[in-house]
Amino acid sequence: MDGNNIGKCPVMHGSVTETGASVMDWWPKSLNLDILHQHDQKTNPLGADFNYAEEVKKLDFEAVKADVKALMTDSQDWWPADWGHYGGLMIRLAWHSAGSYRLADGRGGGGHGNIRFAPLNSWPDNGNLDKARRILWPVKKKYGNKLSWADLILLAGNMAYESMGLKTYGFSFGREDIWHPEKDTYWGAEKEWLAPSDTRYESVENPATMENPLAAVQMGLIYVNPEGVNGQPDPLATAGQVRETFARMAMNDEETAALTCGGHTVGKAHGNGDASTLGAEPEAADVENQGFGWVNPNLGGKATNAVTSGIEGAWTTHPTKWDMGYFKLLFGYDWELTKSPAGAQQWQPIDIKEEDMPVDATDPSKRVMPMMTDADMAMKMDPAYRAICEKFMADPAYFDDCFGRAWFKLTHRDLGPRTRYIGPDAPKEDLIWQDPIPAGSTGYDVAAVKAKIAASGLSLSDMVATAWDSARTFRNSDLRGGANGARIRLAPQKDWDGNEPDRLARVLATLEPIAAETGASVADVIVLAGNLGIEQAAKAAGYAVEVPFAPGRGDATAEMTDAASFEVLEPLADGFRNWLKKDYIVAPEEMLLDRAQLMGLNAHEMICLIGGMRVLGTNHGDTAHGVFTDKVGALTTDFFTTLTDMSYKWEPNGDGTYNIVDRKSGAVKHTATRVDLVFGSNSILRAYAEVYAQDDAPEKFVCDFVAAWTKVMNADRFDLA
Template identity: 65%
Template sequence: MWHPEKDIYWGSENEFLAPSEERYSNLEDPSTLEEPLGATHMGLIYVNPEGVNGKPDPLKTALHVRETFARMAMNDEETVALTAGGHTVGKAHGNGNDSVLGPEPEGASIESQGFGWINPKGNGNGADTVTSGLEGAWTTYPTKWDNGYFDMLFNHEWELKKSPAGAWQWEPVSIDEDKKPVDANNPEIRQNPIMTDADMAMKKDPIYREISLKFKEDQAYFSETFARAWFKLTHRDMGSRNRYIGPNAPSEDLIWQDPVPAGKTNYNVEEVKNKISKSGLSISDRICIAWDSARTFRGSDLRGGVNGARIKLAPQKDWDGNEPTRLSATLSILEPIASEFGISLADTIIIAGNSAVEEAAKAAGYDTNVPFKAGRGDATQEMTDENSFNNLKPLADGYRNWVNNKHLSNAEEMMLNKTQLLGLTAPEMTVLVGGMRVLGANHKGSNDGVFTNQLGVLSNDFFVNLMDMSNKWNISGENKYEIVDRKSGNVKWTASAVDLIFGSNSILRSYSEVYAQDDNKGKFVNDFVSAWTKVMNADME
């Protein structure tokens, strides 16, 4: 990467650590945090260590900690274990005035060599380090794994003080000298321990308090819970267990790994495809169920995708973005076919989508064979963590021209976020959107962006009509536009902002112009098939 990724949705704020109100509908209700975000501020990983918006209030902070960690699929016990375990060792750094720090890494001069935030005081590290702004260790022995965190938290009363860097932190009202941690840089002196506002939440919140006291009295249980929560935290982005290698990989299947049994591989794909083609399912029905299954894949943590056929299970079967009624009807036809051939529903869904693409391409005058990998399995409801899977719930899908009401104003950004999670390039995004429009894959049959008179044919009509200078565009509502004939003034089609971005953005327009060319119809079909296959097989790589 030559620069920070810009296709990830970090939030609507224009600056790091902007007030939390900018990402909550109601700051008093943490559940109103804008989806799919998790941190309380842009630029933080979890919550503000000083308190909500930098104002200490442990009980209020507890609610935000709970929401943030729930969005990471962590329960209350795992949250306490990770907080306490993470603060059992090490210290926070805020021994100085953060106003004297140099520019951030990307803004620092070339001789800084990308380190950034250079501290002109002393050597800038060790005793002079300023990171979070809080200063101090949490336990008496911060290099030792013990139960010192809970002993310190519950055996002392705490009061608010300011760190040398000016950050709010909690320190003991009274503490014996031998209970203080040794200074990290001078073993001859001791310093007060500290607690963040989130640490105090572990004591003040009744649910967290009960768990903390349980851990305090049972070091072995705390260690085991932390080990499992830490393993989950640090391996969550590896996907299912079959991706693990090496002698230290555990053999236990854990529900957060989204286990999927192996599927059958030796069967006649063409026979299944023919059966599906004669089933009465439309091209649109087949495209939609395949896409809705595959689009949940996230390259960030290798979760989601078609494998497991979890689209038939809760919670996915009830997501509005999956059109539950239509989905149920399609599944009622595909499931018996899967049973008849003794194959997984997951494979059957992909074959259905591929057969639709092949038929649409043939209608456009191109015989093509969409590549297919067999061997997906079907998960059960017992193998599926419903709460965890709700984090994969689509809030928008530019490929199906759908967005929920909360994201009407940034539908294009949400499409980019989905694109990068699927591992697609800008040209792949372009060709897929154009193809999906003419295949009738819009959510609930919307006509927005369907710039064609031959629905179900894999043509380049979307790009031809988008680039046609005999048309002009008018705003007709929020995220709603009309394509109007310049001469007659008649409305020809309607569109969303996602559709128009392929004409207004100079880079995307250049790709659209390529696909709009008369001599690139074959290229369009081939590129669509390639990008489609990439998405369908993303969870098999």
């Protein structure tokens, strides 16, 4: 026993940063693979056999809705409801759960109940939403695993609106909870909450220069700063930020105006007190708070005393009623800047009539001043938003419909296609943002199609690369993209650099007639061609395999495709085909991990696919980097055996590529990129590579490659789940 440690506690103390206990803390430039395993099955207490999509169908949907509506007016002493109605709080909970969605990478959103975990549960903009989740707990407790938190949170927003008079557009169940925070999602580089937004813009005066894939203007906000750009009121400048951030969340100007106006038709903001007296956020709070943050010592059981954003007041005269009151006040009065009791910048009406003032949230005998945020004033002062609002005011039914549809889009954007919708209130209408795809045929002769492909003269690399390019757009984050629909035939995908447009056009010119002759969809034929290439490559390596195939993909049309929305799916890099569109600040190997995670791959699936794609000769532009084999087109383990062969040394060329040099002769045997060499340099990835470099690995490698390939080809086949 080490005498120096006698009497010392055997438990490590301090934070990771203080102790240096983390590998990433010791070596911060190491490639962090955690993103590939952020939802490891070991974190799920429900077990691998639990199927939420089947369990939720067993719910009594009407009973659930009735229970959620009932709690809206069941005010609790520990967190009293404004005017005795939790509607505004539940709408904010649903909104902020869904509102973290961003179009660029499909991450964020309400589809997994991520708002339960850090950092989202402790963002300043999500202040006191911990109380809303606790208020919902009796319903979650009652229905158990048949009702996910993700579904319940968004359902609560719908029921809040319906309880206050809005006929919503619809609702679908089917969101499965995660059990661990998505800690590797990039929310920004800032190290402090609400750091000036300049840090994520090239120029804060030009909102379009915000760093991708970010959408919110500051760390810890869902959208924009309600007090103005960097807290300085200027409605026209705020309008620019509102427009950009909502566009990055897949909303156009009309949807943005509808959501802003409809969201502020009910409820209130809270800033009637001293924000400095609030306790720490949930993740920093002491254990006796039991997950509650922002403890308010001055609440005193009164809704009026709550402090959240620091802004204080309701937007309308009747904050628990769906009506046109927002427009009546915003456009019926002139407004001036003032400050809330908590010191926040806000706007108040000039010479408001007493009957237009809302009553106090706790004491209905008192009238109080309404308010508007800088974003609300943007709806009045920005010409485009004002014109939309005037259209809404002239036709309240149109406003109701626009808001209902925009709210549905906000809360369902990352649920995936309509085929995944569950429950009696799921709308039947196909919406363009759902990326609709018609049903495909399953009645054709698969063997005959494969025979025609085999006789077509297409090369193995043509078949495999085209199938890969069609399928690799899939994003597990919001379930968009993938091979189903064969949108690789359509704008914008047919013209993407990463899809090698000339080669793609040539391959499609061969495959499309085969689809027409056989009754198969082009989408199915593209995947079948890739499968055939894999089978040929396995045979060349000495193994007879049949790649699993399920017919039934459909072919989308241009009319079913929002081309502008698909632009964000364009790959800027594809490590699987050893391609970069250009040099980026982010290392190629980090971009590979990001792409692999979006595709739903884990580390060993990623490395297996990389090794196979290299020896199949599927590199973009037919480059030889990483093709560590003399038997191109055979599904061998040569990539791994070469990578781990110490008879070679690796020498940089100074241009991002490397030579693989025979130590004895000095001859250059192969070339490589960083993406190739990371599988030998990173200790975790090398461990996987060594598995496939072993003498007993070839058959396992073929089986593993086929399984990973099939996973990618079927990633968007939700009908097969």
